[in-house]
Amino acid sequence: MSSNTIEAPLSETAERRAVVGVVGQAPDPRWVIVTRGVKREYDMGGEVVRALRGVDLAIGRNEYVAIMGPSGSGKSTLMNIVGCLDTPNGGEYWLNGQLVSEMSDDALARVRNKEIGFVFQTFNLLPRATALHNVELPLVYAGVSSDERRRRAAEALEKVQLDKRMDHRPNELSGGQRQRVAIARALVNNPSILLADEPTGNLDSATSEEIMRVFETLASTGQTVVMVTHEPDIAAHARRVVVLRDGLMSTDETRDAFVARVGHSVAAL
Amino acid sequence: MSFFQAIRLAWDTIRVQKLKSFFTVIGVTIGVTFLIAVVSIVAGMSRYMEDDLVGKLIAVNSFSLRTRPDFQVGDATQAQRAEWRRRPRVLRSDVDPVAEALPPTATWAVESESSLNVESPYASPRRTQCSTITEQWFTIKKMGVTLGRLINPQEYANGTPVVVVGQDVADHFFPNLNPIGRELKIQSIPYTVVGVADKQGSVFGQSLDKFVLAPERSPLNRWVNPHGVIDAMIVQGQDDNSMREAMEAARATMRSRRHLHPSQPDNFELETSENALDFWNKVKGYLVIAGIALPTVGLVVGAIVIMNIMLVAVAERTREIGIRKALGARRKDILNQFMVESATLSTLGAALGVALGIGFAKLLAAVSPLPAAVEIWSIFLGVGVGAGVGMIAGIYPASRAALLDPIAAMRQET
Numbered sequence: 226m227s228s229n230t231i232e233a234p235l236s237e238t239a240e241r242r243a244v245v246g247v248v249g250q251a252p253d254p255r256w257v258i259v260t261r262g263v264k265r266e267y268d269m270g271g272e273v274v275r276a277l278r279g280v281d282l283a284i285g286r287n288e289y290v291a292i293m294g295p296s297g298s299g300k301s302t303l304m305n306i307v308g309c310l311d312t313p314n315g316g317e318y319w320l321n322g323q324l325v326s327e328m329s330d331d332a333l334a335r336v337r338n339k340e341i342g343f344v345f346q347t348f349n350l351l352p353r354a355t356a357l358h359n360v361e362l363p364l365v366y367a368g369v370s371s372d373e374r375r376r377r378a379a380e381a382l383e384k385v386q387l388d389k390r391m392d393h394r395p396n397e398l399s400g401g402q403r404q405r406v407a408i409a410r411a412l413v414n415n416p417s418i419l420l421a422d423e424p425t426g427n428l429d430s431a432t433s434e435e436i437m438r439v440f441e442t443l444a445s446t447g448q449t450v451v452m453v454t455h456e457p458d459i460a461a462h463a464r465r466v467v468v469l470r471d472g473l474m475s476t477d478e479t480r481d482a483f484v485a486r487v488g489h490s491v492a493a494l
Numbered sequence: 495m496s497f498f499q500a501i502r503l504a505w506d507t508i509r510v511q512k513l514k515s516f517f518t519v520i521g522v523t524i525g526v527t528f529l530i531a532v533v534s535i536v537a538g539m540s541r542y543m544e545d546d547l548v549g550k551l552i553a554v555n556s557f558s559l560r561t562r563p564d565f566q567v568g569d570a571t572q573a574q575r576a577e578w579r580r581r582p583r584v585l586r587s588d589v590d591p592v593a594e595a596l597p598p599t600a601t602w603a604v605e606s607e608s609s610l611n612v613e614s615p616y617a618s619p620r621r622t623q624c625s626t627i628t629e630q631w632f633t634i635k636k637m638g639v640t641l642g643r644l645i646n647p648q649e650y651a652n653g654t655p656v657v658v659v660g661q662d663v664a665d666h667f668f669p670n671l672n673p674i675g676r677e678l679k680i681q682s683i684p685y686t687v688v689g690v691a692d693k694q695g696s697v698f699g700q701s702l703d704k705f706v707l708a709p710e711r712s713p714l715n716r717w718v719n720p721h722g723v724i725d726a727m728i729v730q731g732q733d734d735n736s737m738r739e740a741m742e743a744a745r746a747t748m749r750s751r752r753h754l755h756p757s758q759p760d761n762f763e764l765e766t767s768e769n770a771l772d773f774w775n776k777v778k779g780y781l782v783i784a785g786i787a788l789p790t791v792g793l794v795v796g797a798i799v800i801m802n803i804m805l806v807a808v809a810e811r812t813r814e815i816g817i818r819k820a821l822g823a824r825r826k827d828i829l830n831q832f833m834v835e836s837a838t839l840s841t842l843g844a845a846l847g848v849a850l851g852i853g854f855a856k857l858l859a860a861v862s863p864l865p866a867a868v869e870i871w872s873i874f875l876g877v878g879v880g881a882g883v884g885m886i887a888g889i890y891p892a893s894r895a896a897l898l899d900p901i902a903a904m905r906q907e908t
Contacts, residue, residue, distance in 0.1 A: 310820060310901050331824045338822020349817045349904060353510055365499060366822040410821070 245281040252319050257417050257449050258284040258307060263326075264315035265302050276302040278472035279316065284418075284451060289444035291463035292453045299472040301422070304453045308341055308420045309333045321417045338366050342411025346423035348403045350395040350410075356382060357391040360410045367414055381409040385439060401432035408439055412448075419443060421452040425459055437462045457487055497834070504835035507807075508842075518803045518836075519843030521796025522883055525789045526844045526876040530851025532785030533872040535858065536778060538865035543774045555737045556634060556730035558605075559584055559592065559744055560763040564726070581761045583723045588751060592727060595743040599732045603631035604710055606725040608718040612706060613679045614667035622663060624680055624706040626715045631707070632658075634730045642674040642689035645709055649688075653711025658689040660703035680706065683713050696863065737766070793879065796843070797887040804836050804891035815895050816903025825896040832895050836888030837881050844880020848873050 265277040294300040305311035318326040360378040385405040425433035466483040468476040562578035607625035694702035708714040731737030859866035
């Protein structure tokens with residue numbers, strides 16, 4: 226496996242190289258996520274851990290991308306930076322034309338609210354709130370009026386076929402239903418990207434397939450989806466697979482190329 | 495997130511965690527209860543002292559010329575007491591020269607009193623406060639009678655053995671009888687009851703209706719004071735100014751009669767209602783300090799309890815805070831959420847405290863002689879202080895919550 230092997234169509238690859246290469250300039254609007262030499266180091270009791278060592282990544286609008294890598298590869302760190310939960314120590318990160326890497330905490334909160342819909346492995350729903358209230362939450366922080374919130378939250382739950390379970394609390398829902406509530410919550414504010422962190426990590430394979438179908442539907446209707454996973458068969462649902470290793474991008478290839486390369490291990494799973 | 499939403503969120507949390515919320519509010523409730531109760535009682539006593547008591551004991555716009563202070567209860571020094579004892583007594587012969595020096599609008603009366611043995615055929619003998627007075631006394635004291643009549647000018651002039659008695663005296667010595675025209679023996683000398691005075695009420699459980707009044711020239715005068723000595727000359731002006739004027743006239747006359755050098759202090763007392771209130775104001779000062787100190791202790795304890803419980807709440811809800819931040823809550827939103835929560839709790843506690851405090855004050859007023867008057871400002875103060883304590887106690891836990899890193903917060907197990 227060579228470093229930075231890009232097996233995407235040549236024109237697109239060249240374009241990607243071009244967009245990540247021009248430091249300090251806002252990328253063309255068709256690129257939702259652009260990282261240029263993103264570095265992240267942690268000080269762990271005197272020992273410096275270099276989680277990301279310069280990642281160049283460009284994700285276009287409507288793409289469905291899986292980020293893979295073994296534990297310690299830096300994929301969680303990249304996910305946190307892409308999700309605006311963390312900021313890089315070096316390099317720049319442009320999200321939807323905004324230079325996020327230079328933003329204050331409150332500005333980041335605003336970006337998370339408007340631009341990003343999170344789906345987590347552990348669902349991260351508020352246990353005491355109903356499904357409807359959980360879905361309303363991002364709208365609360367967006368300053369949407371309560372009638373409008375209710376309407377939009379109900380609509381989002383309808384999209385994931387949970388309109389009949391709006392008044393249930395998370396502990397009254399199955400794992401798959403919980404994750405669908407989380408997806409509804411992620412989508413309710415019409416974000417630029419849907420960011421999923423091991424979305425099937427806590428689900429059985431049948432339910433995982435069900436959630437992947439929801440993602441597939443979303444991607445096919447034009448939603449940009451970025452999914453972090455360590456399971457190749459889940460990554461194989463995306464149209465493009467990026468693999469990280471030791472804080473650097475190892476491969477960036479189409480789904481077909483990924484399956485062809487690691488097909489035997491996917492089949493084995 | 496709007497303020498209203500923050501309150502709703504706080505209310506939801508409080509509803510879900512009833513027991514914890516109860517313990518949070520209890521400190522503030524106790525503090526505010528104390529505050530309201532103490533303020534109400536002090537205010538009630540104050541109003542009572544100023545309006546009722548002093549008005550009754552010392553007539554308005556009046557002063558009394560006495561040997562030594564009558565109302566100076568409390569912390570007089572040993573030397574001061576010795577000086578009072580050395581003073582010459584005020585004499586009956588001082589009265590006329592002083593009266594002559596007074597402005598023509600001033601009225602005056604003489605009063606001497608002693609506790610004497612009083613008996614009637616209908617009841618057991620009892621020691622009772624007996625006074626001899628001169629004609630203007632009832633006018634100055636604004637006292638009338640409910641039964642019979644006042645002592646008339648001839649009786650004052652002749653020293654007729656007649657008495658006007660207080661309500662309690664009439665009730666005791668003439669149970670279920672009309673006392674008018676009946677006989678009362680004071681130190682074995684018979685007096686005819688001509689009137690029963692208006693009910694004067696009580697002060698701190700002490701009845702003000704236990705008195706017997708007789709003309710100065712009646713035989714009673716022998717018993718109330720050594721010959722030629724009086725307890726007090728009461729002078730009343732038409733208003734405060736004329737009272738002051740009369741006071742200065744009386745002072746000048748007394749000083750010249752006693753041949754006091756300008757460097758020497760007065761060796762007599764000119765006592766006004768202010769003197770009586772001085773004592774009360776001193777007591778009130780202590781009460782107000784106690785009334786502030788006790789609730790403050792309660793509120794500080796309340797603040798510590800709230801701070802602790804909010805810190806626990808922040809720790810317990812770390813994951814929730816992380817989720818909220820990931821979904822776009824700014825520091826300010828999280829700060830507001832916890833501040834409003836603790837402020838709502840403590841305001842609730844304060845409101846409860848106000849209700850309890852009023853109830854407590856009313857109860858105390860009902861079962862004890864202590865009066866109570868609920869001051870409107872104290873209600874606002876109580877609620878305001880309660881809310882303020884909650885805010886202050888909430889600052890630290892809320893800022894801890896606001897500064898949490900969302901990644902670490904969401905990773906925390908709950």
